[in-house]
Amino acid sequence: VRDGENFVINGTKRFITAAGRSDYVQLMAVTDPEKRARGGITCFAVDLKTPGVTLERQWPTMMGEAPWQILFDNARVPAANVIGEIGGGFSLAQKWISEGRIRGHGARPVGIAQRALDLMIEYAKVRVTFGRPLADRQAIQFMIADSAMELHATRLMVYECAWRQDQGEDVRNLSYMVKVTATEMASRVVDRAIQVHGGLGLMKELPLEWWYRQIRSTRITEGANEVLRWRLGQNIIRSHA
Ligand SMILES: Cc1cc2nc3c(=O)[nH]c(=O)nc-3n(C[C@H](O)[C@H](O)[C@H](O)COP(=O)(O)OP(=O)(O)OC[C@H]3O[C@@H](n4cnc5c(N)ncnc54)[C@H](O)[C@@H]3O)c2cc1C
Structure with a gap:
């Protein structure tokens, strides 16, 4: 709520990464409840020492x-701390989130999946069961082939999206596709890598169980995959001639 040269902020935001080692947070607050996402959300830089x-x-x-x-209890934030225009917060957030999705939820899952696939192949070559290396078994070859195909397709998708972003194109829909595809692809590849390693795959000695936990979170963070599918479907239907 505007009060002279300040905005008075009230509310609670759960799940803010790294707030404990930050001086400022970027806050998206509703400044016009009627307009909401269409011009009613404003971005502020908030000093965490603010009463x-x-x-x-x-x-x-x-x-x-x-x-x-983080709790905001009648926190007074100077109007000078508005980032961009009053009411322009939602479009700023969309832009920043798109970039984060390409990097953290596109490129990172590709990297994790590549390393998991490498480990899967290396182990399949050396582990002998019932007289033959795992790499000779078609069931294992299929897991490796599926992982390689899915990884290759996703990598190209991430590169294309990042390239279009660099050209200044609106990549919102593409970034949704990248986020959903990359996080689900890496979940499958890491899962297969654990399976190929057998009991060893569950051990803390290897990074697989750690990636398994990290990659699980990416289907929820930066927008749950269901929400992105929903938005993507709406956008595609709306823009279809
Ligand atoms: C470790 C961590 C760090 C985070 N860091 C930050 C941060 O720094 N800044 C920040 O702003 N946020 C942060 N978040 C919040 C994060 O972005 C949200 O948790 C995420 O977007 C999901 O929102 P939610 O938890 O409110 O789930 P909800 O919105 O309650 O959704 C719950 C589930 O319901 C389903 N669902 C929801 N809506 C729909 C729909 N329309 N259609 C179909 N299914 C649906 C999905 O499966 C979803 O997983 C962080 C979260 C975590 C876990």
């Missing part, structure tokens, strides 16, 4: 990180 701003607690996760919960 009324409290880091309430951390939420430990299966990935090892522990995002914060």
